Amino acid sequence: MASCSGSPPAGVTDELVAAGNPAVRLCLHAQGRQRSVPLFDLGLADTAYPYLLLLSQAETERVLGEHLAAAGVDVERGVELVGLDAGAGGGAVATLRHADGRQELVAARFVVGCDGAHSTVRHLTGIGFEGGAYPQTFVLADLEADGVDGAAAHVFLAEQGMLLLFPLGRPASWRMIVMRPPTDHTPPDAPVTLDEVQTLADTYAGRAIRLRDPVWMTNFRLHHRAATRYRAGPVFLAGDAAHIHSPVGAQGMNTGIQDAVNLGWKLAQALRGKAGPALLDSYEQERAPVGRMVLRFTDRAFAVAVSTNPVVRFARTRIVPALLPVLLASKLVRATAFRTVAELNIGYRHRPLSAQGAGAPRRGPRAGDRLPDAPLPTSEAASTLHQLIARPGWHLLLCGPADAWPATVTARLDRYRLTVHRLTGAVPALRRLGVTGVAALYLVRPDGHVSYRSGDSDLTGLLAYLDRWVGA
Ligand SMILES: Cc1cc2nc3c(=O)[nH]c(=O)nc-3n(C[C@H](O)[C@H](O)[C@H](O)COP(=O)(O)OP(=O)(O)OC[C@H]3O[C@@H](n4cnc5c(N)ncnc54)[C@H](O)[C@@H]3O)c2cc1C
Known part of the structure; x- marks a missing residue:
């Protein structure tokens, strides 16, 4: 899923908007009551996209991949980075292993590790990844659900945690994210069955929702970690390789794409010989504080969503459902929330480049x-x-x-x-x-x-x- 914020690469926007679902309300369910709140119907004048666009990450990657291919950029699949020598001569030499076992050495002026939370690039450059894991286990399922309004996203708040349903459309009508109650000690690598997901849904939604036709289901755990550096000589980190956090706020992929956009033009300028070392240094100076800020924000929101503390549980099930519709009735609050979630407020004031x-x-x-x-x-x-x-x-x-x-x-x-x-x-x-x-x-x-x-x-x-x- 992606929320639409700044300016994606030219030509991609229309296709992403056409593939996504911008017309959603948010339905809050708690204590057997349901409240509908408008999402981001704001008509903000300083963006052409003043709404949250629900679009699966697979679809986002498909559109971006096709756009790259049309621009003549070939993404090689099934090729693994297994070694990296960034010591000599100002550049780096990467060892790649192909699907047939063949190894290849590639010399490059710069290497960018966009290789996810378990980043091999980060390990091989010795950059730390500080933080920890949340103890809760979640289930993610793409499936069909009867009994829920398909024109809204749904949040079920309960003492045990929460259940989220997003009308993604593809690969199935709904994406469900549900927290296993604290008493459930299922290991994260256990297989997930439809009966089990139905039981979990019943925990939060009574018997209001009937689930069927899962496309895929998995357990997952969440981490909150940040790289201790975003750069080591000619090697850079971007995306989940540099920061991971809970998906509250739907900001992981967007933050990673912003990293890539920030770094991309600086590398292009450096490769044309038009950048001193300070321009490349500005990548970490600008993006590391953003990564830390997203981590702090999502960590606080996640604590409210999952805490077993009786006061927070009371707030989650009684105060949030009553207060949120009142708060979101204010255009100013909605605009501030939208700008935060859509990352429109991110800026680089007081950095060397500004x-x-x-x-x-x-x-x-x-x-x-x-x-x-x-x-x-x-x-x-x-x-x-x-x-x-x-x-x-x-x-x-x-x-x-x-x-x-x-x-x-x-x-x-x-x-x-x-x-x-x-x-x-x-x-x-x-x-x-x-x-x-x-x-x-x-x-x-x-x-x-x-x-x-x-x-x-x-x-x-x-x-x-x-x-x-x-x-x-
Ligand atoms: C449940 C859940 C819901 C989420 N919802 C949202 C959301 O709504 N909105 C949002 O913006 N974000 C969301 N995210 C976060 C988002 O999925 C991640 O932030 C995003 O996928 C990170 O992209 P990335 O390219 O940095 O890393 P990844 O997506 O992990 O991609 C890394 C790539 O590198 C490859 N790779 C790894 N090691 C090597 C190697 N040694 N050699 C070659 N290739 C390698 C991998 O195969 C993979 O293709 C969610 C995450 C979770 C868990």
Whole structure:
């Protein structure tokens, strides 16, 4: 499952949205009562996707895989990394084992370990993975369920824990995640039967739900761990290799994809010879705090969901079901919850790559923030700010009166690899950027975050920034 947040690679978005299910409410069931609360029907103006999109991870991977193949990138399956020497010559040599047993040595300038929680890359580079395992065992099942409203996601809260049902659609109508009660000591590697899952569902939902036709069922345990470093010389970690946590909040895959997007453009720039060591260092400086924050957030939410403490149990079954509908009736609370879950608030203020020049607008996104979306006048080539900057690379937004940016000034930008846009009459977009009547500029990184902004048409600060981070 994935929640839709920033800007996925160009061309993928429409297909992901078409494959997913955005039209869900949340049904809370507790103490024999049911309450329906709206999910993220907010119409937020700074994103084209102001809703939670329910889409299985397998589908997400299929769409991304097909997009890669269409772009000529071949993902080799059945090839295992078994050795890694990152010691000599500035790069690394990986030993790969193919399905037929053949071994291959591959020399690379950089290696990125996106190899999951048990990351071989992390082990071979000696990077620690600190944290622990939660004691609870869960069952995950993709199956059919009769007796539940298919237009909603369902949460059953009980003293023993909780049961979640998501209308995923594929590979089966429902994904069920259910906690085994604390008295159940089934080992995680035991096989799971439909009868057993039905008994578990009855524990939380009475006999309201009839389960059938499972596509697959498994036990699983959850961990909360973070890598002690995200980089060792030419080797980087991203995704679950760097951080794992409970799926409360549905943020694991999204956080991993954001790691990859953050690192991807920096590696591309380094491979073109346009990046000093500081640019690659900024990956860990920016992403490790995000990994830690997601871990803290999910750890707290998970504690409320599973704790056997009598006070927390009371809160889970009585206070949360009564309070949540009241809280979520407020648009502000819903917007804050949405921004947190969708990871729209993640930013890199006060990191080395984020800088502000003289006279930066008092409002609008700060350096490090995600560039908000906004509509553009129909006369523009793109209809929104995000469409304008969709092309991979650095973008410069020159804002304010047309005569603030004469060609004699902007000619000084010609030697840099960036796309320059003039936003003169784009009033809603300028307002969102905090620009009113005067000249201002926003430099946007390839991952859609503001990297530099300043408040008049003097390019001195910008040129120094470009010389340092972008290169001529
Ligand atoms: C029950 C559950 C529900 C979840 N729900 C959500 C959700 O709703 N939303 C969300 O965003 N996230 C969710 N997650 C988290 C999400 O599944 C993970 O965060 C995500 O899969 C991590 O992706 P990854 O590519 O980093 O690692 P993985 O998905 O683990 O992929 C690692 C890959 O590396 C390969 N590999 C491993 N070792 C080697 C080696 N030595 N050589 C070559 N290849 C290797 C593996 O075969 C695998 O293909 C959930 C997780 C769980 C457990």
